[in-house]
Amino acid sequence: MKATIKDIAKRTNLSVATVSRILNNKTGFYSEKSAVKVHQAAKDLGYQKNTNAVELVTQSSKVVAVIISSAKTNFADQIIDGIQEVALSKGLNVIFLYAGEDDADIQYKALVTAIERSVMGIVMVAVELNGHNLDYLQQSQIPYIMLSTPHSPKGSVYITTDNYQLGYRATEFLIEKGHEKIALVGNDLSDIGTDRLRGYKDALEQHNLSFNPDFIVTGNFTYEDGVLAVNQLCQAKPQVTALIGGSDMTAIGMINQARDLGLAVPDNLSVMSLDGTKLTKIYRPSITSTVQPFNEIGKRGMQQLISEKSGPHQSQLMTFNIYEGESTRKI
Amino acid sequence: MKATIKDIAKRTNLSVATVSRILNNKTGFYSEKSAVKVHQAAKDLGYQKNTNAVELVTQSSKVVAVIISSAKTNFADQIIDGIQEVALSKGLNVIFLYAGEDDADIQYKALVTAIERSVMGIVMVAVELNGHNLDYLQQSQIPYIMLSTPHSPKGSVYITTDNYQLGYRATEFLIEKGHEKIALVGNDLSDIGTDRLRGYKDALEQHNLSFNPDFIVTGNFTYEDGVLAVNQLCQAKPQVTALIGGSDMTAIGMINQARDLGLAVPDNLSVMSLDGTKLTKIYRPSITSTVQPFNEIGKRGMQQLISEKSGPHQSQLMTFNIYEGESTRKI
DNA sequence: CTGAAAGCGCTTACAG
């Protein structure tokens, strides 16, 4: 049987009210003598606060729920770290829930778990909510924010790397290296993919290069997408001289498959990625990449979510750097 | 203001008791007519159950907390997936908490969060609890289990890959390829590292090879450990012909550094890893590795934790396969 | 400085 403040009260001949005050350090509302007794009793009894009761009566919670899409979470670690850093410094607790990839039911379950606990806020990481689940989330009245979100739903605040710029600058980087036939691979049809494609197109146009739709191979940011795209684009006669992968995994899939086809990177083919997690640094050849500020996204997301001045928050598009690895070359 | 069952009761002219029964499908305790009214009202009001209240009154919880060490979690994904699979099929909720690497304070905070919520069970993934925190956990009376645990504390149930066998079989694999000078790199001084070392030594002895303490370079399963070890072991004149890394990251660090020193893998040096996550498959050369059954560890851990027949559970040592990649060769 | 009391939202014997 777990000890309660009632047990402590009995043991110390104080009221539960006083015990409660002491345990919560409501300084000025108790004598030092009582405090000593209470703390001793609490220790003796192995007292554990019951958070359910506390939250029930105070109608508030000190926990933030983070819902993470389980699949394309190559970069989730960094976002998680950023979130944790902020939570730690603010004395908040964070619980993480995994929502399967695009599985509306599992997503819903994760939302229910968070919402029924009346968490103080919800962070969605890389998850795409369908209409029903979004309604449910909004109707819960719980503040939320979306990080690296595939779509930018109206009325939701989100923070994500500027996908248009990701596409634009990666393409421009390659153009400046002399490439003219550049493929864009593995991006999906969400805002992420389409924004990147717009950037890609604009960069070409800006540099007076023509757009060839055959060089666009959509996908889902997977390793397999990279493999298939290389087969498709480089099998017969390599038509392209450079490839941009939608994720690090896609880029690695491309490089591996190119190698299997007898094409060397970067000698025969230059490859870039649009994520830039540590995978790009430990792989060989190291992979030239736009480096998304995932850690910073996590930090800002958390800060923004919990900042009290709830003047309507602004969505943010983050900037980024480009890391030049060994996977690209001048031609 | 969030709607409560009281609001529903008022609106439907029923008592909260009846509303509660209907919402919980206590079949037989209410009329269909009332049920319809209640469900309609709940919907109209956007009713959300308050889990805090439910858990407070029922003194029970349907959530399992998983506490994960944040650092060496190259393999945590697979364990998490395994845990989720089981949770989903049993209708349980799982919340994840990250405990910093060997940071007793953060660990403690994670424990507090879980324990004060009276979760139904706690799974520890790759975390090393210090004495104080272990006491705290045990005293909470909440069932727990440790997965891939560095140490095997007395009185705790744990599931981990058989580290002795990991060391033994990897070493034997290399011996059978003709290697006699084999280094063991990046393992720590916990049970994990020492068990592996025992296996390594026994394999040598079994095959009449002498043990050279210079070939043991301890560490913390990091990429850097691999880099440093290769510098130390291969810089002057390569004394070893094969290296076993304590983790995939260590193995990759070794391969990269060997390459930087002008040593080709596997031509000049064979390299193995003792984890075997997907990293070993996507890296080039693909890395020969013992493949720990992380997913299965997650599944079993969860199953065992929640299985009611609480006859004292047994700790388990899991077996594994060896994946032969391109990073090793016969000499 | 302390206590009695109300109440957070819910469940569940008990009585009808």
Next chain:
DNA sequence: CTGAAAGCGCTTACAG
């Protein structure tokens, strides 16, 4: 089939 009542563990005005 339904309701009144007690109670889960805690906090906090209110009164002293």
